[in-house]
Amino acid sequence: MTDTLWTLSELAAITGGELVGADPDTPVTGMSIDTRTLQPGDAFFAIKGVSMDGHRFVPDALEKGAAVAVVSEGEAERALGVADVLQALEAVGVAARGRLPHHVPVIAVTGSAGKTGTKEMMRLAFGVAGSVHASAASYNNHWGVPLSLARTPASAEAAVFEIGMNHAGEIRPLTKMVRPTIAVITTVEAAHLEFFDSVAAIADAKAEIFEGLEPDGTAILPADNAHIGRLMAAAKAVGAHIVTFGTGEDADVRLLSHDAGGVVADVFGTHLDYRLAEPGLHVAKNSLAVIAALYIAGFDIPEGAAALAAWRAPKGRGRQVRLRPGGGDALLLDDAFNANPAAMAAAIATFAKVPATRRIAILGDMLELGPTAEDLHRGLAPLLVDADTRIVHTVGTMTKHLRDALPFELRGHHADTAAELIEHLDPIEVGDVVLVKASKAMGLSAVVEAIETRYGLDRADV
Numbered sequence: 001m002t003d004t005l006w007t008l009s010e011l012a013a014i015t016g017g018e019l020v021g022a023d024p025d026t027p028v029t030g031m032s033i034d035t036r037t038l039q040p041g042d043a044f045f046a047i048k049g050v051s052m053d054g055h056r057f058v059p060d061a062l063e064k065g066a067a068v069a070v071v072s073e074g075e076a077e078r079a080l081g082v083a084d085v086l087q088a089l090e091a092v093g094v095a096a097r098g099r100l101p102h103h104v105p106v107i108a109v110t111g112s113a114g115k116t117g118t119k120e121m122m123r124l125a126f127g128v129a130g131s132v133h134a135s136a137a138s139y140n141n142h143w144g145v146p147l148s149l150a151r152t153p154a155s156a157e158a159a160v161f162e163i164g165m166n167h168a169g170e171i172r173p174l175t176k177m178v179r180p181t182i183a184v185i186t187t188v189e190a191a192h193l194e195f196f197d198s199v200a201a202i203a204d205a206k207a208e209i210f211e212g213l214e215p216d217g218t219a220i221l222p223a224d225n226a227h228i229g230r231l232m233a234a235a236k237a238v239g240a241h242i243v244t245f246g247t248g249e250d251a252d253v254r255l256l257s258h259d260a261g262g263v264v265a266d267v268f269g270t271h272l273d274y275r276l277a278e279p280g281l282h283v284a285k286n287s288l289a290v291i292a293a294l295y296i297a298g299f300d301i302p303e304g305a306a307a308l309a310a311w312r313a314p315k316g317r318g319r320q321v322r323l324r325p326g327g328g329d330a331l332l333l334d335d336a337f338n339a340n341p342a343a344m345a346a347a348i349a350t351f352a353k354v355p356a357t358r359r360i361a362i363l364g365d366m367l368e369l370g371p372t373a374e375d376l377h378r379g380l381a382p383l384l385v386d387a388d389t390r391i392v393h394t395v396g397t398m399t400k401h402l403r404d405a406l407p408f409e410l411r412g413h414h415a416d417t418a419a420e421l422i423e424h425l426d427p428i429e430v431g432d433v434v435l436v437k438a439s440k441a442m443g444l445s446a447v448v449e450a451i452e453t454r455y456g457l458d459r460a461d462v
Contacts, residue, residue: 002029014095017082028067031150040065045089093149105297107160108178110209111186113343115162118286121311122160125290125304130157140164145174166192168205175212183209184220184289188227189342194370203227207234220292223251245288253292258284274305280350323455328430335437336444339366341376347437352387357431359389364438365396374401381405395421418443422450
């Protein structure tokens with residue numbers, strides 16, 4: 001039986017709404033803004049988006065068993081009428097945060113890359129000690145954060161929330177809702193430069209996360225980042241404690257070695273060994289932020305670290321897929337969900353370390369990079385050469401500049417769209433390692449699906 005999050009009378013009191021056609025004592029077991037994933041007992045919030053109005057789906061939500069539809073217009077069989085649906089959802093999120101006891105660690109994670117993976121590692125590590133609530137998928141925007149908060153059970157023994165942005169000022173209201181006891185910045189890199197004058201300005205926007213920190217809260221910061229000084233100054237300005245992670249000698253949680261999934265770290269002077277199933281230095285470094293959070297929260301560090309061995313990169317975020325061309329083995333690195341220069345560099349570095357007969361890269365445009373986009377795409381060429389890449393297929397407008405910067409023998413097919421590239425995919429052979437990476441809007445997930453369909457798949461355990 002699913003636990004009760006709220007009753008309808010509680011939701012009405014929190015939102016100031018008018019309950020119509022429903023028993024006030026009805027339990028609400030979940031929160032939804034999408035009828036495709038709605039479960040019986042959910043409260044359905046009919047949010048109005050840029051291109052979609054949730055009020056259109058109220059009948060469907062109620063037919064699927066929603067306990068109530070939270071609406072700002074029209075009539076429904078079971079309705080909670082409010083002035084503004086998104087504001088009502090925010091109010092419920094704030095109320096959910098407010099009922100968590102003071103001792104419960106509430107962690108907010110942001111950064112230019114690695115947010116979702118780090119959040120999921122936090123879920124596993126903190127989960128060994130009790131019930132953990134965490135944001136679903138990458139629900140990190142102006143509706144995803146309050147939705148995740150509103151879903152928080154009163155019984156949670158830890159809570160982890162991902163917070164994203166692509167403009168200055170977006171994190172500030174979200175972190176003030178979350179009120180984290182621990183705020184993590186994974187990294188600050190050239191992402192969303194279309195909306196910022198510099199990477200330093202991105203650092204300032206990420207540092208907004210500290211403005212919601214609870215008194216006596218802690219900021220976990222990437223010691224190796226070029227903007228660490230800027231981040232530390234912002235954290236100190238709000239009175240936060242500071243803990244750093246990275247590879248440098250000054251890091252509080254320091255990576256000593258990382259090889260074939262084994263991690264050796266120094267945690268405030270204590271030696272720690274643990275395993276990660278996923279390759280990549282960036283994954284190992286982000287795991288240090290998780291260890292730091294365990295330390296700050298007073299949770300069992302060796303047990304939490306051991307749980308990280310079960311973490312697997314999700315679809316589109318570095319997932320490894322075993323292919324079976326001709327009955328043999330090949331490997332697909334599915335990283336089609338997100339891309340910026342730092343994330344590309346990290347993915348290519350991981351790609352370079354995986355044993356392969358041939359390395360094939362299928363890369364799409366990195367979006368929102370502003371006037372530096374052409375140079376940033378060209379800058380990937382030497383990384384691909386150093387990775388001993390055999391062929392590079394490209395999709396989009398900006399990757400033409402990457403293609404032009406590559407040695408002639410590395411240039412594969414170029415296509416304007418993912419669908420066009422699929423028509424010209426070369427056969428994958430035994431021993432190949434294939435990296436697919438681009439900004440999500442480029443649609444290279446379709447390329448991943450085409451490869452999986454063509455060559456069969458099993459989940460890789462490497």
